[in-house]
Amino acid sequence: MATAPAIAFERVCKGWGAQPVLRDINLAFASGRITAIVGRSGCGKSTLLRLCNGLLTPDAGTVRVFGEPLPAPDPVALRRRIGYAVQQAALFPHLTGEENITLVARLEGWSAAALAERLEKLRVLVDLPADALARLPFELSGGQQQRVGLCRALFLHPAMLLLDEPFAAVDPLTRRDIHRRLLAVHAQEPVTTVLVTHDMAEALHLAEEVVILGAAGGPQVHSREALRARQGDGDAESLLLTLMGEADP
Numbered sequence: 001m002a003t004a005p006a007i008a009f010e011r012v013c014k015g016w017g018a019q020p021v022l023r024d025i026n027l028a029f030a031s032g033r034i035t036a037i038v039g040r041s042g043c044g045k046s047t048l049l050r051l052c053n054g055l056l057t058p059d060a061g062t063v064r065v066f067g068e069p070l071p072a073p074d075p076v077a078l079r080r081r082i083g084y085a086v087q088q089a090a091l092f093p094h095l096t097g098e099e100n101i102t103l104v105a106r107l108e109g110w111s112a113a114a115l116a117e118r119l120e121k122l123r124v125l126v127d128l129p130a131d132a133l134a135r136l137p138f139e140l141s142g143g144q145q146q147r148v149g150l151c152r153a154l155f156l157h158p159a160m161l162l163l164d165e166p167f168a169a170v171d172p173l174t175r176r177d178i179h180r181r182l183l184a185v186h187a188q189e190p191v192t193t194v195l196v197t198h199d200m201a202e203a204l205h206l207a208e209e210v211v212i213l214g215a216a217g218g219p220q221v222h223s224r225e226a227l228r229a230r231q232g233d234g235d236a237e238s239l240l241l242t243l244m245g246e247a248d249p
């Protein structure tokens with residue numbers, strides 16, 4: 001029997017005032033995969049992501065997460081199963097790296113030993129220097145803040161990871177390193193991941209499936225394999241950009 005998708009959008013509409021943003025969206029995100037969402041600025045990528053964790057509610061249609069329609073009976077419990085990381089990391093400025101990463105687990109009453117074990121595992125996986133844990137966010141580099149944000153999003157063993165341009169603000173070399181780390185984490189803990197990005201290379205490097213949002217006929221879903229087969233490795237990024245342009249309503 002086929003497994004249910006981790007997230008399913010069924011005829012979902014969302015807008016602001018009279019301005020429709022997402023119209024009649026049907027989409028499914030497979031469990032355990034990384035999917036990238038690309039599309040022109042303002043086409044509704046972040047809106048779509050926030051519909052996945054119930055931060056926003058659709059005007060019409062249904063969002064199902066782990067097979068259950070939102071709103072979940074216990075939205076806080078649902079959100080704790082979903083890691084969420086955004087651009088600039090959005091860390092609590094008055095908490096150290098460690099405190100940021102472990103905050104919710106401490107609220108949940110994890111033992112000191114369990115906290116320490118999980119923290120060390122993630123710290124090593126994302127290659128965060130041990131001394132960075134004791135520092136406040138303003139004392140960390142942008143790349144270290146991103147790593148702290150990633151550890152925080154992953155700490156509770158989420159069933160789903162939502163990443164909203166989390167690597168946009170770091171230099172290309174650091175970004176490449178964090179990509180490597182994210183793939184290493186994903187190999188060990190294959191969590192369903194939805195990544196919003198403007199970076200076509202990032203989308204193709206990290207995701208097996210790329211969704212172009214904002215097309216007149218609805219979202220276009222492309223497998224990385226098919227994109228590479230059509231255009232060869234080097235040019236898959238250009239192909240994706242061309243498809244995005246063609247998809248303009």
Ligand SMILES: Nc1ncnc2c1ncn2[C@@H]1O[C@H](COP(=O)(O)OP(=O)(O)OP(=O)(O)O)[C@@H](O)[C@H]1O
Pocket residue numbers: 016021039040041042043044045046047048
């Ligand atoms: N809280 C809000 N109130 C009113 N309008 C909003 C709100 N949030 C988003 N919008 C509008 O909805 C549209 C989609 O926004 P969204 O942030 O989802 O786009 P995006 O594709 O992620 O954009 P970008 O690539 O620039 O980050 C935009 O026109 C935005 O101005």
